[in-house]
Amino acid sequence: xxxxxxxxxxxxxxxxxxxxxxxxxxxxxxxxxxxxxxxxxxxxxxxxxxxxxxxxxxxxxxxxxxxxxxxxxxxxxxxxxxxxxxxxxxxxxxxxxxxxxxxxxxxxxxxxxxxxxxxxxxxxxxxxxxxxxxxxxxxxxxxxxxxxxxxxxxxxxxxxxxxxxxxxxxxxxxxxxxxxxxxxxxxxxxxxxxxxxxxxxxxxxxxxxxxxxxxxxxxxxxxxxxxxxxxxxxxxxxxx
Amino acid sequence: xxxxxxxxxxxxxxxxxxxxxxxxxxxxxxxxxxxxxxxxxxxxxxxxxxxxxxxxxxxxxxxxxxxxxxxxxxxxxxxxxxxxxxxxxxxxxxxxxxxxxxxxxxxxxxxxxxxxxxxxxxxxxxxxxxxxxxxxxxxxxxxxxxxxxxxxxxxxxxxxxxxxxxxxxxxxxxxxxxxxxxxxxxxxxxxxxxxxxxxxxxxxxxxxxxxxxxxxxxxxxxxxxxxxxxxxxxxxxxxxxxxxxxxxxxxxxxxxxxxxxxxxxxx
Numbered sequence: 001x002x003x004x005x006x007x008x009x010x011x012x013x014x015x016x017x018x019x020x021x022x023x024x025x026x027x028x029x030x031x032x033x034x035x036x037x038x039x040x041x042x043x044x045x046x047x048x049x050x051x052x053x054x055x056x057x058x059x060x061x062x063x064x065x066x067x068x069x070x071x072x073x074x075x076x077x078x079x080x081x082x083x084x085x086x087x088x089x090x091x092x093x094x095x096x097x098x099x100x101x102x103x104x105x106x107x108x109x110x111x112x113x114x115x116x117x118x119x120x121x122x123x124x125x126x127x128x129x130x131x132x133x134x135x136x137x138x139x140x141x142x143x144x145x146x147x148x149x150x151x152x153x154x155x156x157x158x159x160x161x162x163x164x165x166x167x168x169x170x171x172x173x174x175x176x177x178x179x180x181x182x183x184x185x186x187x188x189x190x191x192x193x194x195x196x197x198x199x200x201x202x203x204x205x206x207x208x209x210x211x212x213x214x215x216x217x218x219x220x221x222x223x224x225x226x227x228x229x230x231x232x233x234x235x236x237x238x239x240x
Numbered sequence: 241x242x243x244x245x246x247x248x249x250x251x252x253x254x255x256x257x258x259x260x261x262x263x264x265x266x267x268x269x270x271x272x273x274x275x276x277x278x279x280x281x282x283x284x285x286x287x288x289x290x291x292x293x294x295x296x297x298x299x300x301x302x303x304x305x306x307x308x309x310x311x312x313x314x315x316x317x318x319x320x321x322x323x324x325x326x327x328x329x330x331x332x333x334x335x336x337x338x339x340x341x342x343x344x345x346x347x348x349x350x351x352x353x354x355x356x357x358x359x360x361x362x363x364x365x366x367x368x369x370x371x372x373x374x375x376x377x378x379x380x381x382x383x384x385x386x387x388x389x390x391x392x393x394x395x396x397x398x399x400x401x402x403x404x405x406x407x408x409x410x411x412x413x414x415x416x417x418x419x420x421x422x423x424x425x426x427x428x429x430x431x432x433x434x435x436x437x438x439x440x441x442x443x444x445x446x447x448x449x450x451x452x453x454x455x456x457x458x459x460x461x462x463x464x465x466x467x468x469x470x471x472x473x474x475x476x477x478x479x480x481x482x483x484x485x486x487x488x489x490x491x492x493x494x495x496x497x498x499x500x501x502x503x504x505x506x507x
Contacts, residue, residue, distance in 0.1 A: 051455055079459050085411075086452040089404055091255045095380065103461030133252050151460060 001027045001155055001183045002048060002060055008207075009043055009054030017043050018054060019207040027154075030184040032194035032215060035204035036229035041187040044204070045157050048185070049079055061154065075104060078148035078182075082160040084140040088132040093124075093143045096132065100151040111150075118149045122176060138169025145176060155183035162190045191233035195219050203228060244414035250318060251407055257310065257375040264308040269377045269385035271478035275485040276373045280366045282489040288355040289341060292498035294362065300488065301368040308376050315371045326363030330356035379403050383466065388474075393465050400466060408453065409446040416442060 002025040009018040017040045025031050033041050046052040048060065050070045058065040060073045081087040090096040094115060101111035119125050127135060127143055135143065141161065148156060161177065162170045170193070177184065177197045188194055194201060194215060201218045203211040205228045211218050218224065222232050258265070264272070279300060286294045305312050316323070337352035373382075383396040416438065420430055430438055 049459060051459075074459055074461065077459070079456075081452070081456060083452070086449060087456045089453050089456065091259075091378070091380075099457075099462075099467075100460035102467035103463070131252065131255065147460070 001025055001029070002185065003058070004044075004047075005057040005059070007047060007054050007056035007058055009040075009047060009052060017207045018047070021056070021207065021209065023202060023209060023212060025155075025183060025185060027183055028181070029200060030198045031186070032198035032201045033185060033187040033204065034189070034191065034194060034201055034230065035210075039204040039228075040207040041204055042159060043207075045079070045159055045185070045187060048157060049074065049077060075151075076154040078151050078153035078156045080144055080148055080156065080158040080161055082163060084137070084144040087144045087147065088140060091131055093127045093130055093132060093135070093146070096143070096147045097150045100147065104151070114150055114152070118146050122146055122149070136169075138165055138172065141165060141169065141173055142176065145173070149180075153182060155185065156180060158184065158186045158188075160188050160190070161186060162188065162193045189230075191219055191225075191230065192235050195233050195235065244410055244417050248407065248410045248414055251410065253314075254318070254374055255378070257314075258378045260309070260376075262308045262376070264304060264372075264376045267376075267481055268472065268474045268478040269381040270389060270474055271482045272373055272377055273382065273385050273389075274482050276369050278482075278486045278489055279369045282493050283362055283365050283369075285493065286358065286362065288358050289351060291354050291358050291361075292502075293493070293496045294358055294365075296492050296497040297365055297489075298361075299492070300485070301365065301372060304372045304376075308372065310372065310375050315368060315375070319367050319371060322367065323364070326367060327360050329363060330359030333359070380466075397464060397466050404453070405446070405450055408449050409442070412446045412449060413442055416445070 004021050004023050007018060007021045008016055010016045017038070021040075021044070033044060035041050043052065047054050047058055048065065050065050050067075050073055053067075061076055063069050063072055065073055088096050090099060097115045097118065098108075098111050101114055102108070106114070115128070116125075119128055122142060122145070124139075124142055124146055127139055127146075130139075132140065132143070145161070158177070162173050165173060170190075174193055174196050177186070177193075184197070186194065186198060198215050200213065201211070201215045202209060203218060203224070210228055211221075211224055219233050220236055225232060279297075283294070283297050286297075304310075305315070333356040334350060334352035337355060338350045340348035341351045341354060342349050377385075379400060383400050386396050386399075387393065417430070420434070420438070421427070424431070
C-alpha cells in the first residue's frame with residue numbers, strides 16, 4: 001500500500017532529516033512510527049502525503065507520489081493532524097465532514113448519507129450540528145477522525161492521535177482506531193497506544209530505521225528503546 | 241477572558257446568530273443579499289438635506305430586528321468600533337455649510353448640521369442592514385448565494401478564507417496576549433518596545449497555522465474552489481420577500497412619509 005524506496009529529505013541543503021529510508025506497508029497493516037523528537041516521523045507523513053518532496057521514490061497503492069499524481073494519491077489517504085483545531089476549520093462538525101466528499105464531487109444527498117453513517121459508526125450523532133469551537137478536546141479529536149472517515153480513504157495516517165487527551169477520551173480514540181479496517185500509519189510517543197493499536201512498529205532514529213518488526217518485540221526491548229531516547233510502555237514495565 | 245478571547249467569542253457569536261431558526265433565517269440568502277444591497281443603495285441615494293425623507297428608512301431594520309429576534313443592543317455592541325468612524329464622516333459639515341435652511345422654533349439649523357445628521361443616519365442604517373444580513377445568514381450560505389449569482393469563485397473563496405483567517409489570527413493573538421500578561425503582571429496593554437517582535441511573531445504564527453489549515457484542506461480535495469453545502473432553491477416566497485422589500489424601499493424613497501404624517505397635524 002505504501003512503499004518508500006531509498007527516500008531522503010533535507011529541509012536545508014545537506015542537512016538530511018530522512019536518510020535513504022526504505023520500507024513497505026502492506027494493505028490492511030497497522031504500523032506505528034515511533035522515535036524521539038526530530039527523528040523524522042512527521043516528515044515521513046508529509047512525504048507520503050506529498051506535502052514535501054524528497055529524493056527517492058514513494059509509492060502509494062502502486063502510484064508514485066509526484067506533483068501530477070497528488071490528486072489520485074490524496075484521494076486514497078486520510079490524515080488526522082495532531083492539532084484538531086487545525087483540521088476542523090469549518091464552523092460545525094457536519095460542515096467539516098461534508099467538505100471532503102463534496103470536493104470529491106459526491107452529490108449532497110450521498111455526502112449527507114455518508115456523514116450520517118460515519119457519525120453513527122463512531123456513536124457521535126450528537127456532535128453533528130455542534131460548533132467546533134464549543135466541543136471538548138476529546139470530542140474534537142473524534143470529530144477529526146470522523147471527517148477523515150467520511151472520505152472513505154484506503155489508508156489513514158495519524159499524527160499523535162492521543163496527545164493531550166484525558167485517559168477516558170484516550171481510550172475511546174484507541175478503541176476507535178482498533179476498529180478501523182483501513183491501512184494505518186500512526187506516529188506517537190504514546191507507546192502504550194501503539195502497542196494497543198499496531199501490529200508492527202518502525203523505530204526511526206536520525207532519519208534512519210533503527211528497528212522494524214512486531215510491536216510486541218520492539219516495544220519490549222528496553223535497551224533498544226533507551227538507546228533511542230524512549231522508555232518501555234507503562235503497561236509493560238511491570239512485566240519486565 | 242482577555243480582549244482577544246472576547247473578540248473571538250464575538251466572532252463565534254455571529255456564527256451562532258446566523259445559525260438560528262427564524263422566518264428571516266429561513267429565507268434564501270440571495271433574497272436577503274439582494275434586499276440588503278437594494279436597501280443600502282436606496283439609503284445612500286437620499287439627498288444630503290433630505291433628513292425627513294431618510295428617517296422612515298429605519299423602519300426596515302427595526303422590522304427585521306423583530307422578525308429575526310435579534311437584540312438591537314447586541315448590534316450596537318458589536319458595531320461599537322466601526323460606529324464612531326461612520327459617525328465622524330460628516331463631523332466637519334457644520335463648519336463649512338453654515339447657511340440656515342430650516343428653523344426649529346426660533347432656532348436656525350444650518351445645512352451643515354442637517355447634512356451631518358443625514359450622513360450619520362445613512363452610515364448607521366447601512367451598518368444595521370449589513371449586521372442583520374450577517375446575523376441571519378451563515379457566511380458559507382452567503383458565499384454560495386454569491387456563487388449562484390455568478391460571482392467569481394476566486395472572490396467567494398477569498399471572502400470565506402479571509403473570514404476564517406481572521407479567526408485564526410485572533411486565536412493566536414489571544415494566546416500571545418495571555419502569555420505576555422502572565423509575564424508582565426499589572427501592565428496595561430503591550431509595551432510599545434515589544435510591539436515589533438509581537439506583531440512579527442503574530443504574523444509568523446498565524447501564517448504557520450493558516451498553512452497547516454490549508455494543507456488540511458488540500459488533503460481533503462480542496463482546489464481553490466469551495467463546494468458549499470447546498471442552499472435550497474430560490475422559491476416564490478423568497479422572490480415575494482425581495483420584491484415587497486424593494487417596493488417598500490422605493491415607496492419610502494419617493495413618497496415622504498414624514499411629510500404625509502406632518503400634513504395630518506399641520507395645515
